[in-house]
Amino acid sequence: MIRIIEGDARNISAVMSVMNDAFDPRFGEAWTAAQLLSTLVLPDCRLLLATIEESVRGFAFGRWVLDHEELLMIGVMQQFQGQRIGKILLSETVKRARGAGRTKLFLEVRDGNNAYDFYLNSGFLPIGRRKNYYRNADCINPDAITMELNL
Numbered sequence: 001m002i003r004i005i006e007g008d009a010r011n012i013s014a015v016m017s018v019m020n021d022a023f024d025p026r027f028g029e030a031w032t033a034a035q036l037l038s039t040l041v042l043p044d045c046r047l048l049l050a051t052i053e054e055s056v057r058g059f060a061f062g063r064w065v066l067d068h069e070e071l072l073m074i075g076v077m078q079q080f081q082g083q084r085i086g087k088i089l090l091s092e093t094v095k096r097a098r099g100a101g102r103t104k105l106f107l108e109v110r111d112g113n114n115a116y117d118f119y120l121n122s123g124f125l126p127i128g129r130r131k132n133y134y135r136n137a138d139c140i141n142p143d144a145i146t147m148e149l150n151l
Helices: 009-023 033-042 084-101 115-121
Strands: 002-006 045-052 055-065 066-076 104-110 125-130 144-150
Touching: 002 009, 002 055, 002 084, 009 033, 009 045, 009 066, 033 045, 033 055, 033 125, 045 125, 055 084, 066 084, 066 125, 084 115, 104 115, 115 144
Parallel strands: 066 104
Antiparallel strands: 002 045, 045 055, 055 066, 104 144, 125 144
């Protein structure tokens, strides 16, 4: 059974295991433990963990300013993808944002990432594009697509 719990700095090692498994290193999307920790200590950040039998299998990391929230990243271990963990994490993020009175949820996704369709199917709409945002090891620099969900 998948459980969603709040995480903190004590969970960084488990989050990094998911991060290193879920994100393709060719695109430089994964954060380092230091980046996660330095952001997590800010007062307006939240780390959600998806656990199965007490082991972290996915996470969602976000922050908010006033009535807007940003999903900074969401990741699920490859062997657990396709088992609704990402959908459950996103749903919980939306639920908590609404409960806190947020009016919009933003995210960015790499152009060409399969997650783009996942976000579209979840009600997000593309609202902007950052040209050549990601740095690929193959010297291909995909755009970042900014998406928004009205809460």
